[in-house]
Amino acid sequence: MYPVSELIKNLADQHGRARHNLLPILQGVVEQERFLSEYSMIEIARELDLPASEVYGTATFYSFLEYKKMGKYVIRICKTITCSMKGKNQIIKTIEDMLKINVGETSPDGNFSLLQTNCLGFCHKAPAMLINYDVYTDLTPERVREILTGYINKKERED
Amino acid sequence: MGSVYQLKRVDFIFKDEKDWKVILKNSISRPAHELINELISSELKGRGGAGFPTGLKWKLTAEENDLVKYVICNADEGEPGTFKDREILSKVPLKVLTSMAVCGHVIRSNTGYIYLRGEYFFLQKDLNKAISEFEEYCREINFDFSIRIFMGSGAYICGEETALFESMEGKRGEPRNKPPFPSSYGYMGKPTVINNVETLAHTYTIFEYGAKRFYDLGVQYSRGSKLFSVSGDTPKPGIYELELGMSLFDFVEEFGDGDTKAVQVGGASGFLVPRKRFNETTIGFQGKLTGISLPTGGSMMLFNSSRSMYNVLDNYLEFFREESCGQCTPCRVGCQQLLNGIKAVKRGDKNAQYLDKLLRLTETMQNTAKCGLGQSVANSFSAIVENFREEMIY
Numbered sequence: 001m002y003p004v005s006e007l008i009k010n011l012a013d014q015h016g017r018a019r020h021n022l023l024p025i026l027q028g029v030v031e032q033e034r035f036l037s038e039y040s041m042i043e044i045a046r047e048l049d050l051p052a053s054e055v056y057g058t059a060t061f062y063s064f065l066e067y068k069k070m071g072k073y074v075i076r077i078c079k080t081i082t083c084s085m086k087g088k089n090q091i092i093k094t095i096e097d098m099l100k101i102n103v104g105e106t107s108p109d110g111n112f113s114l115l116q117t118n119c120l121g122f123c124h125k126a127p128a129m130l131i132n133y134d135v136y137t138d139l140t141p142e143r144v145r146e147i148l149t150g151y152i153n154k155k156e157r158e159d
Numbered sequence: 160m161g162s163v164y165q166l167k168r169v170d171f172i173f174k175d176e177k178d179w180k181v182i183l184k185n186s187i188s189r190p191a192h193e194l195i196n197e198l199i200s201s202e203l204k205g206r207g208g209a210g211f212p213t214g215l216k217w218k219l220t221a222e223e224n225d226l227v228k229y230v231i232c233n234a235d236e237g238e239p240g241t242f243k244d245r246e247i248l249s250k251v252p253l254k255v256l257t258s259m260a261v262c263g264h265v266i267r268s269n270t271g272y273i274y275l276r277g278e279y280f281f282l283q284k285d286l287n288k289a290i291s292e293f294e295e296y297c298r299e300i301n302f303d304f305s306i307r308i309f310m311g312s313g314a315y316i317c318g319e320e321t322a323l324f325e326s327m328e329g330k331r332g333e334p335r336n337k338p339p340f341p342s343s344y345g346y347m348g349k350p351t352v353i354n355n356v357e358t359l360a361h362t363y364t365i366f367e368y369g370a371k372r373f374y375d376l377g378v379q380y381s382r383g384s385k386l387f388s389v390s391g392d393t394p395k396p397g398i399y400e401l402e403l404g405m406s407l408f409d410f411v412e413e414f415g416d417g418d419t420k421a422v423q424v425g426g427a428s429g430f431l432v433p434r435k436r437f438n439e440t441t442i443g444f445q446g447k448l449t450g451i452s453l454p455t456g457g458s459m460m461l462f463n464s465s466r467s468m469y470n471v472l473d474n475y476l477e478f479f480r481e482e483s484c485g486q487c488t489p490c491r492v493g494c495q496q497l498l499n500g501i502k503a504v505k506r507g508d509k510n511a512q513y514l515d516k517l518l519r520l521t522e523t524m525q526n527t528a529k530c531g532l533g534q535s536v537a538n539s540f541s542a543i544v545e546n547f548r549e550e551m552i553y
Binding site for chain 1 (some may be wrong): 236237238239240241242245276277278279280281309310311312313314315326327328329330331332347388389390391392396397398423427460462466470471474475478481482484
């Protein structure tokens with residue numbers, strides 16, 4: 001059995017196999033796999049006895065349920081009004097220069113993906129970003145460089 | 160200068176929650192109708208932005224005969240410029256949990272959910288800890304009530320109550336037609352009370368101090384206090400609890416940087432007020448449609464004269480275009496066309512009169528969109544286009 005099939009089976013055992021358990025299962029797969037492949041969605045549909053199109057339709061509705069392979073660290077820069085006013089473009093430029101990727105891309109080593117997202121709810125500490133589930137606020141280019149260096153070193157230590 | 164009313168700071172919401180056990184125990188020993196009357200006489204209205212009377216919501220749900228009912232706390236805080244609910248859930252979570260349980264007692268439900276937006280995943284651990292502590296005490300006093308967190312996955316529209324139910328049921332977050340309302344047909348088709356985080360925190364205040372203390376704050380039709388999320392061009396961004404009914408003029412005196420040209424009240428889906436209207440605008444619930452008193456979920460964004468209102472509108476429209484659930488045509492296509500339209504005017508591909516055509520499109524959206532998202536785009540669009548027309552063109 002593919003490991004992802006096993007993961008899906010475990011998640012279904014844990015949450016249940018009814019329609020209202022679909023979102024926690026999708027979230028669980030994204031947490032482990034970093035995205036929902038076509039294969040995962042078909043497997044989930046089979047496990048929950050749903051049409052695959054329903055699973056696909058639901059999954060693609062939510063912006064945090066990625067269906068493209070993402071990097072180990074997904075950087076989401078808030079682009080809504082206050083963050084935009086307080087210099088999110090500079091932050092994006094800094095990250096693009098540092099990681100040599102553009103918004104929407106994943107670094108070739110598979111470590112970082114750079115995305116923009118809608119309001120993160122930190123307008124009073126703008127600009128803000130998420131790296132996976134961790135929030136960073138009051139960003140400046142210097143601070144972003146520090147934060148990312150931390151992640152790069154962390155990754156190297158792990159390797 | 161200004162009105163007689165001055166800004167009044169209040170400190171209820173973030174006041175310590177150490178008495179939660181007493182308040183829970185006392186409240187659930189009172190009959191349901193007494194608690195409902197307490198809420199109704201406090202005149203507390205929903206703090207998520209829509210302003211439905213909370214006591215009435217509980218009453219309608221309590222009157223339903225189903226054996227299964229639900230209490231849901233809406234923590235899908237996604238309106239641009241709003242960040243108060245996170246602060247409540249991280250600082251005084253037990254107030255919210257207590258109020259959910261009291262609501263359970265009132266409507267006869269033993270199941271509560273907190274729908275937490277995906278962006279606030281980091282809150283989950285501490286919140287679960289608070290829930291464990293809370294449920295343990297419930298068991299101690301033999302009160303049957305459980306609370307689970309349901310995580311969202313990044314969809315603004317799921318803050319709309321019926322879209323939230325759809326999402327919890329494992330579907331796309333597409334709003335339902337209303338009626339039926341959640342009080343009779345909510346999550347899983349069962350009667351459901353769904354309240355904003357802040358609303359629940361206010362009910363805690365009311366159960367703690369009585370309806371009168373709450374009612375004495377604010378002005379007629381807009382009783383009590385409210386958390387305001389202040390951001391944008393202000394020297395002191397942050398979260399402030401203020402009495403309702405303040406004039407926008409006073410607000411800007413307090414929070415502006417001396418150069419405020421407009422304030423966005425109620426987030427991107429709310430109302431944009433230009434400087435010339437600060438004096439005649441108050442923040443509260445009455446006169447929702449007259450444009451004189453504006454309701455808000457608490458988002459207050461200030462713009463100073465260095466800001467291009469074209470960029471502001473462009474940013475809002477991009478937000479709506481992405482967050483529209485897409486099920487109804489006026490909203491799905493309308494948001495796209497408004498964004499394309501203002502870009503075309505800016506580029507000079509369309510003449511200035513095209514803006515009037517776009518204004519008519521927002522009217523159509525207001526009349527025909529299925530839910531608040533599509534209907535409310537007109538609010539900020541018309542205010543920006545009408546008051547800052549030259550900025551749209553040149």
